[in-house]
Structure formats: C-alpha cells, structure tokens
Amino acid sequence: xxxxxxxxxxxxxxxxxxxxxxxxxxxxxxxxxxxxxxxxxxxxxxxxxxxxxxxxxxxxxxxxxxxxxxxxxxxxxxxxxxxxxxxxxxxxxxxxxxxxxxxxxxxxxxxxxxxxxxxxxxxxxxxxxxxxxxxxxxxxxxxxxxxxxxxxxxxxxxxxxxxxxxxxxxxxxxxxxx
Amino acid sequence: xxxxxxxxxxxxxxxxxxxxxxxxxxxxxxxxxxxxxxxxxxxxxxxxxxxxxxxxxxxxxxxxxxxxxxxxxxxxxxxxxxxxxxxxxxxxxxxxxxxxxxxxxxxxxxxxxxxxxxxxxxxxxxxxxxxxxxxxxxxxxxxxxxxxxxxxxxxxxxxxxxxxxxxxxxxxxxxxxx
Numbered sequence: 407x408x409x410x411x412x413x414x415x416x417x418x419x420x421x422x423x424x425x426x427x428x429x430x431x432x433x434x435x436x437x438x439x440x441x442x443x444x445x446x447x448x449x450x451x452x453x454x455x456x457x458x459x460x461x462x463x464x465x466x467x468x469x470x471x472x473x474x475x476x477x478x479x480x481x482x483x484x485x486x487x488x489x490x491x492x493x494x495x496x497x498x499x500x501x502x503x504x505x506x507x508x509x510x511x512x513x514x515x516x517x518x519x520x521x522x523x524x525x526x527x528x529x530x531x532x533x534x535x536x537x538x539x540x541x542x543x544x545x546x547x548x549x550x551x552x553x554x555x556x557x558x559x560x561x562x563x564x565x566x567x568x569x570x571x572x573x574x575x576x577x578x579x580x581x582x583x584x
Numbered sequence: 585x586x587x588x589x590x591x592x593x594x595x596x597x598x599x600x601x602x603x604x605x606x607x608x609x610x611x612x613x614x615x616x617x618x619x620x621x622x623x624x625x626x627x628x629x630x631x632x633x634x635x636x637x638x639x640x641x642x643x644x645x646x647x648x649x650x651x652x653x654x655x656x657x658x659x660x661x662x663x664x665x666x667x668x669x670x671x672x673x674x675x676x677x678x679x680x681x682x683x684x685x686x687x688x689x690x691x692x693x694x695x696x697x698x699x700x701x702x703x704x705x706x707x708x709x710x711x712x713x714x715x716x717x718x719x720x721x722x723x724x725x726x727x728x729x730x731x732x733x734x735x736x737x738x739x740x741x742x743x744x745x746x747x748x749x750x751x752x753x754x755x756x757x758x759x760x761x762x
Contacts, residue, residue, distance in 0.1 A: 419598065538596075554597035563722040
C-alpha cells in the first residue's frame with residue numbers, strides 16, 4: 407500500500423516560506439555541485455501529490471513550468487467551484503480523509519503531501535501521514551509561514567534515516583509510530 | 585575565547601516545553617540504555633550558564649536539586665530587585681550584550697545559553713550566539729513554547745556535526761556564519 411509522505415524543506419526555525427510565500431532563501435544557499443538532496447530518488451517513488459489551495463497558488467506564482475508533470479496532483483479546497491489550471495491537476499473539495507483512503511487503496515506509488523501548514527495539521531489530526539522527510543536548511547529565517555502551525559495533535563515518530571550534505575543541509579526521515 | 589552555545593532539546597515542531605512549561609515528553613521517550621545524548625561531554629566544556637527569568641523559574645518548579653552546581657549561573661531579568669535562590673546564581677539586569685562581552689573576555693570555558701525563547705531572540709538580535717546544539721526529539725508536540733519565537737533576525741549557520749541515537753534523537757550542531 408502506498409505511503410503518504412510529507413517531503414518539505416524547512417528553515418532551522420521551522421518556516422517553510424517567508425510571510426509572503428517566497429522561498430528565495432532556499433535558492434540562495436550556495437550549492438556549487440548542484441546537489442538535489444535526494445529529490446530525484448524521492449520523486450521516482452511518487453505517483454500523486456496533494457497540496458492545499460494556498461500552496462497551489464504559491465507554486466503557480468513562482469512563474470516556472472508546472473513542477474509535477476507526470477504526477478496526478480490534487481488541490482484541497484472547500485471551494486467547490488475552484489478551477490485548476492495545470493496538467494493532471496484536480497480539485498478535492500469533499501472529505502479529504504476518505505479521498506486519501508481511496509487513493510491508498512487504488513494507487514501503487516507513494517503520495518506526496520506538499521503542504522502547506524493547514525493541510526499538514528489536517529493530515530496529522532486524521533492520522534493520515536505515514537512518513538516525513540524534513541530537509542533542514544541552515545538558516546534561521548525569523549519570520550514566515552510555519553511548517554507546523556499551532557493546535558496540532560501530539561504524535562510520536564521513529565527516526566528512520568539521516569542524510570547530510572556538504573552544503574549544510576540535513577534530511578531527517580521519520581515514520582509514524584502508531 | 586569562550587563560545588556562547590545554545591544547547592537545548594526541541595520537539596520536531598520546534599517546541600521546548602508545553603504551554604505550562606512542563607517537559608514530561610522529554611522524559612517519556614524510552615531510553616533503556618540511559619543515554620545522556622552527549623550531555624556530560626558538553627557540560628565538561630561549560631563554565632557559565634545564562635537563562636531568562638521565566639526559564640529560571642521553570643527550572644525551580646521542577647522540584648529537583650539545582651542542576652547547574654559547579655557553574656556560575658546568570659538569570660537575565662529587567663527586575664533589579666529580583667532575588668535568586670540557588671547556588672552560584674546571579675541576577676543580570678543591566679545591558680546583557682555588554683555583560684556577555686565582558687564574560688567572554690574574562691572567563692575561559694564556554695557559556696551555555698539555556699533559554700528561553702525571549703533570550704534566544706535577544707542573543708540572535710545582538711549576534712551573541714556562536715553555536716547551537718539542537719537535540720531533536722521524535723515528537724510533534726503540537727502546542728507549547730517555541731524554541732524560536734517570531735520576529736527573529738535572519739541568520740545563516742554552518743552545520744558542524746550530526747549525532748543520532750538509537751532512541752530516535754538527533755543532535756545537530758551549527759556554528760554561526762558571520
């Protein structure tokens with residue numbers, strides 16, 4: 407059965423973006439050898455992405471080509487009239503937990519929870535998250551959108567893997583302890 | 585010259601304590617082999633501790649013996665009448681940046697910044713922090729006192745060391761990039 411994996415970059419102070427959604431600080435870390443921090447390997451196991459509407463619009467605002475070509479992408483929103491505008495991208499506006507359950511029983515590859523904070527809160531609340539891969543950047547941002555906003559359900563995790571890179575980035579992989 | 589080191593345990597979601605200051609979740613992580621996560625080694629290099637008044641009172645509230653025996657401890661407070669009640673513990677109520685500068689030029693062993701969030705913010709703002717050792721517990725607490733509260737000065741760090749332990753704890757050591 408596929409896993410639901412939160413795979414996300416965070417600052418040392420747990421921010422996933424500046425308050426205006428910008429992620430310039432991710433790109434400004436010197437990376438002379440063009441490391442991908444395991445992204446290609448991760449992506450090879452993914453069939454589906456899920457993201458919140460705000461995150462979707464942040465990605466659209468980057469002004470780059472749709473980064474999830476070849477994947478089925480789902481945008482969670484309560485707006486039943488919301489229209490997506492990118493390849494293989496669909497709105498999910500009904501019971502998300504039921505949708506994820508259905509997805510897990512009908513697809514084979516893993517499901518990438520892209521974010522943002524509100525959707526992460528929901529997935530934790532409903533115990534829908536199986537794994538987290540946190541890519542920790544060596545920056546204290548000081549201000550911004552929190553990876554883990556307040557009012558989350560308490561949960562325990564098992565450390566599965568650590569990878570560090572010459573640029574100072576650390577990938578921590580955790581599996582949900584049930 | 586001694587370094588100022590923030591050495592602190594944090595949850596995966598960047599909390600250092602529950603909202604009421606309690607740290608039961610630190611003690612409830614199974615640790616059958618009694619690992620100290622490098623604490624004794626760290627402590628051997630420390631001569632001085634600095635903590636905020638609220639943190640001091642949280643430590644007093646633990647109802648255990650004073651944990652910093654043998655060290656000079658300083659409690660930062662704007663209350664010039666504040667009275668400390670533990671061994672070798674002194675109030676600092678004047679310019680803390682000047683005090684830290686003086687401490688660095690008159691002592692040899694490193695200075696442990698114990699916390700909490702407000703003092704960490706001040707040390708970052710004034711560029712007083714040389715090193716951070718973050719002990720990351722595999723728990724999402726969901727609610728509590730933030731290690732890095734908002735409105736921090738942005739700063740970049742260099743990853744110096746990673747240690748992981750069988751209990752799922754990871755120690756990340758960073759040095760300030762100036």
